[in-house]
Amino acid sequence: MYVDLPPDRLREYRAEREAPADFAEFWEQSLAEARTHPLGLQVTAVDTPIRTLDTYDVVFHGYDGHPIRAWLKTPKDATGPLPVVVEFPGYGNGRGDVVESLEWASAGFAHLSMDARGQGAAGSRAGATPDPVGSAPSHPGFMTRGIEDPATYYYRRVIVDAVRAVEAARALDIADPERVAVVGGSQGGGLALAAAGLVDGLAGVVSCVPFLCHIDRAITITDAHPYAEITKYLSIHRTKAPAVLRTLSYIDGVHFAARATAPALLTVGLMDPVCPPSTVFAAYNAYAGPKDLLVWPYNAHEGGGVEDLRASMAFLAPLLDGR
Amino acid sequence: MYVDLPPDRLREYRAEREAPADFAEFWEQSLAEARTHPLGLQVTAVDTPIRTLDTYDVVFHGYDGHPIRAWLKTPKDATGPLPVVVEFPGYGNGRGDVVESLEWASAGFAHLSMDARGQGAAGSRAGATPDPVGSAPSHPGFMTRGIEDPATYYYRRVIVDAVRAVEAARALDIADPERVAVVGGSQGGGLALAAAGLVDGLAGVVSCVPFLCHIDRAITITDAHPYAEITKYLSIHRTKAPAVLRTLSYIDGVHFAARATAPALLTVGLMDPVCPPSTVFAAYNAYAGPKDLLVWPYNAHEGGGVEDLRASMAFLAPLLDGR
């Protein structure tokens, strides 16, 4: 069943809230701090059962110089320069195992699949990157760690990591730094929008059923996790709603979308209770670059699934030809 | 939590029921009938975004000569002869999309992924093969179609299809017919055991968290679907239990296992309510060929997941070297 506004109202749905006045400054400063640490890119070939691809264990330095792990996969013996697809994981997942997620590299791209720090022990794909930063009291999960201040918020760190992942991708020997795209679904889709808003010159953005969009609305229209972590937090720390909502406004995909310029493909499921469609439409309608949206009327949070993957590949295929 | 006997009792658990006296005859006759139809193998190259593999749309004739679809994937420009991994799908799933399930071909095998007739509209991977045969009254799902007689039972048809899939695999131009293995998880694992019991000369059998084993016990120790379809059927057709249990005895993985000779790898999750561990141990302990078992103490029906895949690849890796 539809879980949100009717389709015709979704089409025009826009968020009303503005980004905080110092939004750009906040992120400039956050990235500047991270860049005081060297990128520290390490790329180590690993032996795997996959014969059609080359696989590398990648480490780079993210927020506060913390080491972040990723897998790099490339077509066997490719020489490059290759377009790079930087992928961000869904909530609870990490970069997974080397025998998983072969699609992008098999399609001819260099594929850099990043861990979300501290995650990777709840979904289906394991992570290998610690988050060395602690937190004030938080609800189980990652959504409310350090949430009372943008400076300490968990997603500040992850978004800085995501931007640094793009920088790492561009620094790869095999990469064509002009042809770097970001992709992801759910949390990964939210991080792709964040990267789109913070990184110049991306060749493409794919954000499937994105999470972390129009969060102030999301927490009032769904009780599904992980948005519900925030609601639960506020149900106990009742007087902290203003601080929490302020923090969230710094990482909301709607505000990143409004600052993006790269061509983007978004997707949305009209029966998605996890990332309700109006929150995705709010991001889509705010998106400032060229854009397209795939609407799946009968899907929940799986969205277009393999159809989203196929559409993403078609959307980014021109990059393989050097465009 | 553990959902079945304690681990030490599982280790030695055996089913007590015998196969029906005419078990072998039933299957010989079923296969002989199918073989009165030509195999009708068609292999058609298809265009896909996957550049590291060649993909083919395969059709062969299964039970009663019905056309069955499969995907064949091989490493790009491989010349063969290659070992072939024949994969059977999990319940509700079909062969899926060409951009899914790249692992086996990327690891160097020819990979033939078969539809389960009529399925492919409930899991995550779509099917493309009809089941043209109707049924007496049945519970929603596939478990009870034609269940009151082995001759009309749905799984008789699917198992014949599975055997014919192995024959199709051996008939592929690129195949080394001496190096054909069967793999699958859940329903696919049950079908792999069936193939192991019905086909001579298989090079390997991988059966992860197999379904369709020790079914008479399974329906008394779990209320999870799809075994529950049988229980629900019997809860309404109360007087048909003897006929139904008789039918099931012809397709029980325990009896196929007792007739198998190829080396096999099985896996089991001790917290799996869908395919409870004692039913898997019953099949493993009955298995007549060389065998190994991976026991995952803290997993439900996902079993070893990517670890199962890695172990399967290691188990079948010698085939890539011609062994």
Add this chain to the structure above:
Amino acid sequence: MYVDLPPDRLREYRAEREAPADFAEFWEQSLAEARTHPLGLQVTAVDTPIRTLDTYDVVFHGYDGHPIRAWLKTPKDATGPLPVVVEFPGYGNGRGDVVESLEWASAGFAHLSMDARGQGAAGSRAGATPDPVGSAPSHPGFMTRGIEDPATYYYRRVIVDAVRAVEAARALDIADPERVAVVGGSQGGGLALAAAGLVDGLAGVVSCVPFLCHIDRAITITDAHPYAEITKYLSIHRTKAPAVLRTLSYIDGVHFAARATAPALLTVGLMDPVCPPSTVFAAYNAYAGPKDLLVWPYNAHEGGGVEDLRASMAFLAPLLDGR
């Protein structure tokens, strides 16, 4: 709680979609094909513990000449001509046992209770009629069998069976063919509307909490089964929505209602998530014959239950007096 529009909006709710242009032709042709087979009516007395009624096992030929079973119950030693109540079963149910459903015959009617082919192993009443027709990949259940083409759709067959059941009722020795009514609840109510739209000269139509009405809307406003089978199908076969919606438009109760002329009684529960009230109001408001509607504000899919039965009996009572 109310599960749909508020009561005042329900009252005027109408579906906007038109029937397909060839709707009438489709059904004329479907029925003409069925009528190329003889009706093949067989009526066999059966021995039961019920002393106040005579019970007969009835077989007639439905779609494609397939045999369809029904129970005929009449007051003990009744000589006729009697009015006949033809009843269609709810989803998952069949005609049941001879000691069940004594109400209509005990009230003085001849009662012909038909099986829904292939069903009768999921509700509480067993069926005895196979559906010999197979299907392309389908979601567990009956809703999506052959759903991509009206010609192959499961409900095409069942609706033809329902029309033939009325023809069988009229052909019974004991029947007054001018006094035949159709009744049913849920799926049975949907089939009663279909019969009302396809059969001339019915003496009455009772459709309680009907299923199969305004289906295109139903699948967007409820996630309850069995409508959800369609949604699940479309969530996997994502590109097939146009074909599926087209097929459904041929069996939608709203379109049958618009072609009906017999006096009808419908009922609806305002808290019914299975057959949401707006879909029933859409059928009621489209109904072209004399009509009445019982609205149960505090009921879910049980609707008026025994009150619906009593009202149905009162509605059809004039038939007992020859009217």
Add this chain to the structure above:
Amino acid sequence: MYVDLPPDRLREYRAEREAPADFAEFWEQSLAEARTHPLGLQVTAVDTPIRTLDTYDVVFHGYDGHPIRAWLKTPKDATGPLPVVVEFPGYGNGRGDVVESLEWASAGFAHLSMDARGQGAAGSRAGATPDPVGSAPSHPGFMTRGIEDPATYYYRRVIVDAVRAVEAARALDIADPERVAVVGGSQGGGLALAAAGLVDGLAGVVSCVPFLCHIDRAITITDAHPYAEITKYLSIHRTKAPAVLRTLSYIDGVHFAARATAPALLTVGLMDPVCPPSTVFAAYNAYAGPKDLLVWPYNAHEGGGVEDLRASMAFLAPLLDGR
């Protein structure tokens, strides 16, 4: 799935607890008190749509002389003497509507269907009999009303009503007092056992999936309602377990069974979490009269359903012939 001991252990399962020493005295006194009130039998013909039966609204005086309502149904124009089937309702239900429950009278019996005082607003069949007695604090439902003392316990009143219903049945003009049987399912089955233990000369006892048996065990092996009402009560009134268990020992079907002499048919579902099978076997194995047990291996609380009804009719059929 099986919800209790394995079948072979069920077969021999017996409760270990003894009835309280004054069990017989308690009931003699309770009945004697009730009999200080006249039976007050009133039988009033009612007009119904059911033409094959005569229906009467019956009132008699039960516990403390409170009026208890029942329906009497007899085959149309029957003259008697007829055997009488006294039926007790399932938990939450009352005698229902006159157009329901036609089976027993249609099979030739006089059928007296009693209300359970205060119930009839939770199941599917409405009741019409108040319970004018209040209660100390109780958990929602009827299980814990007055539970701290056998003298004030709700079921003391209902069981007295049930015995008085048999007396009312024997006093009916149309009845053969030598041919009175008691029947019921779930709570009704428990009340049938109570009647069997308290009334002499019953012609038969049918107790399907009986509730209220081996209650001290039941509350430790299931968390299903209505047994769970007791557990919830004890979870709050923690120090009252001895008093509560003592009270329950006065109404436990196991103790009534041990005092019964009439021939009995019991039924049980091995997958019944509401009335777990060991509690039914305990009653069956304690039953002191001739007895039979129908075991349904794949059924939950629906037990044998229509098969139970058919078996009950066959079991009591000899009464129709005057035996």
Add this chain to the structure above:
Amino acid sequence: MYVDLPPDRLREYRAEREAPADFAEFWEQSLAEARTHPLGLQVTAVDTPIRTLDTYDVVFHGYDGHPIRAWLKTPKDATGPLPVVVEFPGYGNGRGDVVESLEWASAGFAHLSMDARGQGAAGSRAGATPDPVGSAPSHPGFMTRGIEDPATYYYRRVIVDAVRAVEAARALDIADPERVAVVGGSQGGGLALAAAGLVDGLAGVVSCVPFLCHIDRAITITDAHPYAEITKYLSIHRTKAPAVLRTLSYIDGVHFAARATAPALLTVGLMDPVCPPSTVFAAYNAYAGPKDLLVWPYNAHEGGGVEDLRASMAFLAPLLDGR
């Protein structure tokens, strides 16, 4: 997630229904009848482990002179006159244990915590007061006992008890009868509103997330218990809705609120499915005295929890100073 109207519409939401014409007369008469019985106040010191408070077991006579129990707690060796906080319990709860609910007395008030007759075996706090009055058939719980007539309705009795509790409070030796406030949450909040509408001269009213407000709407917008008891009742006793709604109109908090004059503090959770916010706003907007409302956007039925307690204490703190 928000479970009701959007916040801006809630702010102005008003119930449209009028109180019954004889509302005032009904309650005057009900209270007059109760007052024909002496108040019968008994106050007995009890020994507890709590050293900072004095605790007394209180009994007074409520509806029909039935004895009602309460705890009185006062600061150790307080001499008075003290302001008294009369507290009514949440649904299913009673006055609890003497070591619970120390807050109000520890804050300096005399605290009189009343039982709700018959309750106290379902929540977490036990009750000790029987309800000696029986009922016509009712749904499990207290909501539908005697519901077809205001004269027999359960809540008529409880509300009379609540008014008598205030009278008992004023009659306490230690009390300043000019400084008596009523407080409660959920059911207790509903009873506080009832007392506010029926008692003159209250010094304050605290009604947290009140139950029993705008009940006719509540039963159509939530399926949560205990409102759902009413819906379930009506789903079986389908023809009794007018009588039931009439009864409920006599105990609806909206109508009491419209007659109140004392200063009041109400609270509401916008995510509360148990007492949906529009029903609380309806009561608040109808409240005729000075008033304030705490709105908790992210809370369910726990409402403001400890923040509600703190706000209540601040609201009533002036009473401690003799105001």
Add this chain to the structure above:
Amino acid sequence: MYVDLPPDRLREYRAEREAPADFAEFWEQSLAEARTHPLGLQVTAVDTPIRTLDTYDVVFHGYDGHPIRAWLKTPKDATGPLPVVVEFPGYGNGRGDVVESLEWASAGFAHLSMDARGQGAAGSRAGATPDPVGSAPSHPGFMTRGIEDPATYYYRRVIVDAVRAVEAARALDIADPERVAVVGGSQGGGLALAAAGLVDGLAGVVSCVPFLCHIDRAITITDAHPYAEITKYLSIHRTKAPAVLRTLSYIDGVHFAARATAPALLTVGLMDPVCPPSTVFAAYNAYAGPKDLLVWPYNAHEGGGVEDLRASMAFLAPLLDGR
């Protein structure tokens, strides 16, 4: 329903696993490291509405010198020396608000209620103490933070904090350091056992329905949270079970119990799925000091609730008299 072994087997149930060889050394070293930081005790009076108690905001230095917050409550104007009850919170909770948890101080004790670092945003009582330490990938919650090494495990830090809380209690001006007891329920009960095993000279230990006992078993017999966090972690990090189980063996209450000497009161609910009874009996049977156990047969994780509180107060009451 009982959720574990039958009561007679529980009585004698013992864990078989030994503590790690360096268990004592591990904790000596952990505590020694913490003690390299000054205790840093700060006690600041706070203004509250509670007039019968004095309340203080307490900070002390725990693991690695991190500041840990607690509330100290004492009877108004008490001069001491007083016995001190140190309380540890349940999972997800913190020290709460000053108007909560008045019982111990009201009973005459000094009551020191400690935060669990990082918690206090999931239960009902808020926390105010950060955990500044990050973690490798973890499952949502606190159970798996740093779980692959005892040195980095979250509970190492919390247990050190708990020991330091006792030291802080003894250092309070008002305290009699010879009369310090530790109490807690669930996680708090597990921490009380840990303190009992690590601190000499405690005057009493109250551990209600303790968590964190016989953890290796717990994760195989329940799927309830929070134990399930560990199972979920292991279901993804499949190869880490040995490391994880090793870590857990350092914080298992069974091993602390075996080292305890202070008199203890434990409680257990036989229907507790959160802390299954065999795990509590294992701790109780291992407990090396004087001990008593309250067994609540019909309770889940609420255990004895207020009865546990009363029993705890009675158990510790002699301390008030200086014993």
